Amino acid sequence: MPALAVMESASLLDFLLSLPKPSVELQQAIHAAAGWLARHAIADQHWHPQLRVLQAKAGAGPLWPRFAELNTNRPIFGDRDGELYYDVHQVSFERRQGYAWYTERPAPTLERYQRWRAAFNDAAK
Template identity: 95%
Template sequence: MESASLLDFLLSLPEPSDELQRAIHAAASWLARHAITDQHWHPQLRVLQAKAGAGPLWPRFAELNTNRPIFGDRDGELYYDVHQVSLERRQGYAWYTERPAPTLKRYQRWRAAFNDAAK
Protein backbone atom coordinates (compact mmCIF):
# COMPACT_ATOMS: atom_id res chain seq x y z
CA MET A 1 0.00 0.00 0.00
CA GLU A 2 1.44 3.29 -1.08
CA SER A 3 0.21 5.07 2.05
CA ALA A 4 2.37 2.84 4.23
CA SER A 5 5.43 3.52 2.09
CA LEU A 6 4.87 7.26 2.39
CA LEU A 7 4.40 6.98 6.15
CA ASP A 8 7.62 4.95 6.38
CA PHE A 9 9.43 7.80 4.66
CA LEU A 10 7.94 10.40 7.01
CA LEU A 11 8.89 8.28 10.02
CA SER A 12 12.49 8.25 8.79
CA LEU A 13 12.87 12.04 8.89
CA PRO A 14 15.21 12.95 11.76
CA GLU A 15 13.58 16.19 12.95
CA PRO A 16 9.96 16.44 11.82
CA SER A 17 8.24 19.77 12.40
CA ASP A 18 5.15 19.95 14.61
CA GLU A 19 3.02 20.12 11.46
CA LEU A 20 4.67 17.00 10.06
CA GLN A 21 4.29 15.21 13.39
CA ARG A 22 0.54 15.95 13.30
CA ALA A 23 0.38 14.54 9.77
CA ILE A 24 2.22 11.40 10.86
CA HIS A 25 -0.16 10.90 13.80
CA ALA A 26 -3.16 11.40 11.50
CA ALA A 27 -1.87 8.95 8.89
CA ALA A 28 -1.16 6.26 11.48
CA SER A 29 -4.55 6.83 13.06
CA TRP A 30 -6.29 6.43 9.70
CA LEU A 31 -4.43 3.18 9.00
CA ALA A 32 -5.27 1.82 12.45
CA ARG A 33 -8.97 2.74 12.13
CA HIS A 34 -9.32 1.14 8.70
CA ALA A 35 -7.58 -2.15 9.35
CA ILE A 36 -9.71 -5.17 8.48
CA THR A 37 -9.57 -7.97 11.02
CA ASP A 38 -11.08 -11.44 11.12
CA GLN A 39 -10.84 -11.59 7.32
CA HIS A 40 -8.30 -13.46 5.20
CA TRP A 41 -7.42 -12.90 1.54
CA HIS A 42 -7.13 -16.43 0.17
CA PRO A 43 -4.09 -16.39 -2.15
CA GLN A 44 -5.19 -19.28 -4.39
CA LEU A 45 -8.95 -18.68 -4.56
CA ARG A 46 -8.51 -14.88 -4.61
CA VAL A 47 -11.48 -14.30 -2.31
CA LEU A 48 -11.92 -12.57 1.02
CA GLN A 49 -12.95 -15.08 3.67
CA ALA A 50 -14.03 -14.77 7.28
CA LYS A 51 -11.35 -16.15 9.59
CA ALA A 52 -11.26 -15.47 13.32
CA GLY A 53 -8.04 -13.81 14.41
CA ALA A 54 -6.88 -13.06 10.86
CA GLY A 55 -5.51 -9.73 9.75
CA PRO A 56 -5.00 -6.97 9.82
CA LEU A 57 -5.52 -6.32 6.12
CA TRP A 58 -6.07 -3.11 4.22
CA PRO A 59 -7.69 -2.56 0.84
CA ARG A 60 -5.40 -1.09 -1.81
CA PHE A 61 -7.96 1.61 -2.59
CA ALA A 62 -10.58 3.41 -0.52
CA GLU A 63 -13.33 5.77 -1.61
CA LEU A 64 -12.88 9.40 -0.63
CA ASN A 65 -15.32 10.64 2.03
CA THR A 66 -16.61 7.15 2.95
CA ASN A 67 -13.29 5.26 3.17
CA ARG A 68 -15.07 2.16 1.86
CA PRO A 69 -12.85 -0.28 -0.02
CA ILE A 70 -13.28 0.11 -3.77
CA PHE A 71 -12.33 -2.15 -6.64
CA GLY A 72 -12.13 -1.61 -10.38
CA ASP A 73 -12.32 -3.93 -13.35
CA ARG A 74 -11.46 -3.75 -17.01
CA ASP A 75 -15.06 -2.75 -17.76
CA GLY A 76 -14.34 0.61 -16.11
CA GLU A 77 -16.91 0.05 -13.36
CA LEU A 78 -16.33 0.70 -9.68
CA TYR A 79 -17.28 -2.01 -7.19
CA TYR A 80 -17.56 -2.12 -3.41
CA ASP A 81 -17.25 -5.91 -3.21
CA VAL A 82 -14.07 -7.55 -4.51
CA HIS A 83 -16.10 -10.62 -5.41
CA GLN A 84 -17.86 -8.58 -8.13
CA VAL A 85 -14.53 -8.08 -9.90
CA SER A 86 -13.72 -10.59 -12.64
CA LEU A 87 -11.56 -13.54 -11.62
CA GLU A 88 -8.94 -12.39 -14.13
CA ARG A 89 -8.59 -9.05 -12.28
CA ARG A 90 -8.70 -10.68 -8.85
CA GLN A 91 -5.84 -12.94 -9.94
CA GLY A 92 -3.90 -10.13 -11.57
CA TYR A 93 -3.92 -7.58 -8.79
CA ALA A 94 -3.21 -7.40 -5.05
CA TRP A 95 -6.51 -5.94 -3.84
CA TYR A 96 -5.67 -6.42 -0.16
CA THR A 97 -2.36 -6.01 1.61
CA GLU A 98 -0.75 -6.55 4.99
CA ARG A 99 1.89 -3.93 4.15
CA PRO A 100 0.83 -1.29 6.73
CA ALA A 101 1.23 -3.65 9.73
CA PRO A 102 5.02 -3.24 10.10
CA THR A 103 4.65 0.48 9.42
CA LEU A 104 2.27 0.82 12.36
CA LYS A 105 4.81 -0.99 14.55
CA ARG A 106 7.48 1.48 13.44
CA TYR A 107 5.05 4.29 14.20
CA GLN A 108 4.64 3.03 17.78
CA ARG A 109 8.42 3.28 18.30
CA TRP A 110 8.48 6.72 16.64
CA ARG A 111 5.56 7.87 18.80
CA ALA A 112 7.42 6.86 21.95
CA ALA A 113 10.46 8.83 20.81
CA PHE A 114 8.42 11.95 20.05
CA ASN A 115 6.12 11.54 23.05
CA ASP A 116 2.99 12.62 21.15
CA ALA A 117 4.24 16.21 21.20
CA ALA A 118 2.24 17.36 18.22
CA LYS A 119 -1.02 15.48 18.75
Protein backbone atom coordinates (compact mmCIF):
# COMPACT_ATOMS: atom_id res chain seq x y z
CA MET A 1 0.00 0.00 0.00
CA PRO A 2 1.78 3.19 -1.10
CA ALA A 3 1.46 5.67 1.75
CA LEU A 4 3.23 8.09 4.02
CA ALA A 5 4.49 6.00 6.93
CA VAL A 6 4.06 8.28 9.93
CA MET A 7 5.99 6.34 12.59
CA GLU A 8 8.91 5.80 10.25
CA SER A 9 8.83 9.45 9.22
CA ALA A 10 9.07 10.49 12.87
CA SER A 11 12.10 8.23 13.31
CA LEU A 12 13.75 9.71 10.24
CA LEU A 13 13.04 13.21 11.50
CA ASP A 14 14.67 12.30 14.83
CA PHE A 15 17.79 11.33 12.89
CA LEU A 16 17.78 14.57 10.91
CA LEU A 17 17.38 16.57 14.12
CA SER A 18 20.54 14.90 15.45
CA LEU A 19 22.76 16.19 12.64
CA PRO A 20 25.09 18.89 13.95
CA LYS A 21 25.24 21.17 10.88
CA PRO A 22 22.33 20.58 8.52
CA SER A 23 22.47 22.28 5.14
CA VAL A 24 19.88 24.89 4.23
CA GLU A 25 18.07 22.29 2.12
CA LEU A 26 18.04 19.85 5.02
CA GLN A 27 16.76 22.55 7.37
CA GLN A 28 13.91 23.19 4.94
CA ALA A 29 13.11 19.47 4.87
CA ILE A 30 13.13 19.33 8.68
CA HIS A 31 10.75 22.30 8.92
CA ALA A 32 8.46 20.76 6.27
CA ALA A 33 8.38 17.36 7.97
CA ALA A 34 7.67 18.82 11.40
CA GLY A 35 5.00 21.05 9.89
CA TRP A 36 3.31 18.06 8.26
CA LEU A 37 3.29 16.13 11.54
CA ALA A 38 1.91 19.13 13.43
CA ARG A 39 -0.85 19.74 10.85
CA HIS A 40 -1.95 16.11 10.80
CA ALA A 41 -2.08 15.45 14.52
CA ILE A 42 -5.46 14.18 15.66
CA ALA A 43 -6.83 15.76 18.83
CA ASP A 44 -9.71 14.67 21.03
CA GLN A 45 -9.51 11.05 19.84
CA HIS A 46 -8.22 8.02 21.74
CA TRP A 47 -7.16 4.63 20.35
CA HIS A 48 -8.56 2.15 22.85
CA PRO A 49 -5.83 -0.49 23.38
CA GLN A 50 -8.15 -3.37 24.28
CA LEU A 51 -11.20 -2.68 22.13
CA ARG A 52 -9.02 -1.53 19.20
CA VAL A 53 -11.37 1.30 18.27
CA LEU A 54 -10.92 5.02 17.83
CA GLN A 55 -13.05 6.88 20.36
CA ALA A 56 -13.87 10.53 20.93
CA LYS A 57 -12.24 11.75 24.13
CA ALA A 58 -11.96 15.44 25.00
CA GLY A 59 -8.37 16.47 25.62
CA ALA A 60 -6.89 13.27 24.19
CA GLY A 61 -4.04 13.28 21.74
CA PRO A 62 -2.12 14.06 19.83
CA LEU A 63 -2.48 10.90 17.81
CA TRP A 64 -1.50 10.06 14.24
CA PRO A 65 -2.60 7.35 11.82
CA ARG A 66 0.11 4.82 11.02
CA PHE A 67 -0.35 5.49 7.30
CA ALA A 68 -1.56 8.52 5.34
CA GLU A 69 -2.70 8.39 1.74
CA LEU A 70 -0.36 9.99 -0.77
CA ASN A 71 -1.64 13.31 -2.16
CA THR A 72 -4.67 13.55 0.18
CA ASN A 73 -2.96 12.84 3.54
CA ARG A 74 -6.09 11.00 4.70
CA PRO A 75 -5.58 8.14 7.14
CA ILE A 76 -5.70 4.81 5.30
CA PHE A 77 -5.95 1.27 6.56
CA GLY A 78 -5.38 -2.03 4.80
CA ASP A 79 -6.84 -5.44 5.49
CA ARG A 80 -5.69 -8.92 4.59
CA ASP A 81 -8.08 -8.96 1.63
CA GLY A 82 -5.94 -6.26 0.00
CA GLU A 83 -8.63 -3.59 0.29
CA LEU A 84 -7.86 -0.08 1.52
CA TYR A 85 -10.21 1.72 3.87
CA TYR A 86 -10.53 5.27 5.17
CA ASP A 87 -12.17 4.13 8.40
CA VAL A 88 -10.22 1.83 10.71
CA HIS A 89 -13.47 0.28 11.89
CA GLN A 90 -13.94 -1.24 8.42
CA VAL A 91 -10.79 -3.32 8.94
CA SER A 92 -11.41 -6.80 10.34
CA PHE A 93 -11.13 -7.04 14.12
CA GLU A 94 -8.34 -9.58 13.75
CA ARG A 95 -6.30 -7.09 11.71
CA ARG A 96 -7.13 -4.19 14.03
CA GLN A 97 -5.83 -6.31 16.91
CA GLY A 98 -2.65 -7.28 15.16
CA TYR A 99 -1.44 -3.88 14.02
CA ALA A 100 -0.69 -0.43 15.42
CA TRP A 101 -3.06 1.65 13.30
CA TYR A 102 -2.68 4.78 15.43
CA THR A 103 0.39 6.05 17.21
CA GLU A 104 1.59 8.75 19.57
CA ARG A 105 5.16 8.25 18.33
CA PRO A 106 5.55 11.66 16.58
CA ALA A 107 4.76 13.65 19.76
CA PRO A 108 8.28 13.43 21.28
CA THR A 109 9.74 14.12 17.85
CA LEU A 110 7.80 17.37 17.63
CA GLU A 111 9.04 18.29 21.12
CA ARG A 112 12.63 17.64 19.94
CA TYR A 113 11.93 19.74 16.86
CA GLN A 114 10.83 22.69 19.02
CA ARG A 115 14.10 22.48 20.99
CA TRP A 116 16.11 22.08 17.76
CA ARG A 117 14.40 25.09 16.21
CA ALA A 118 15.06 27.24 19.27
CA ALA A 119 18.69 26.11 19.55
CA PHE A 120 19.33 26.43 15.86
CA ASN A 121 17.83 29.92 15.71
CA ASP A 122 19.94 30.96 18.72
CA ALA A 123 23.10 29.56 17.10
CA ALA A 124 22.38 31.39 13.84
CA LYS A 125 22.27 34.79 15.56
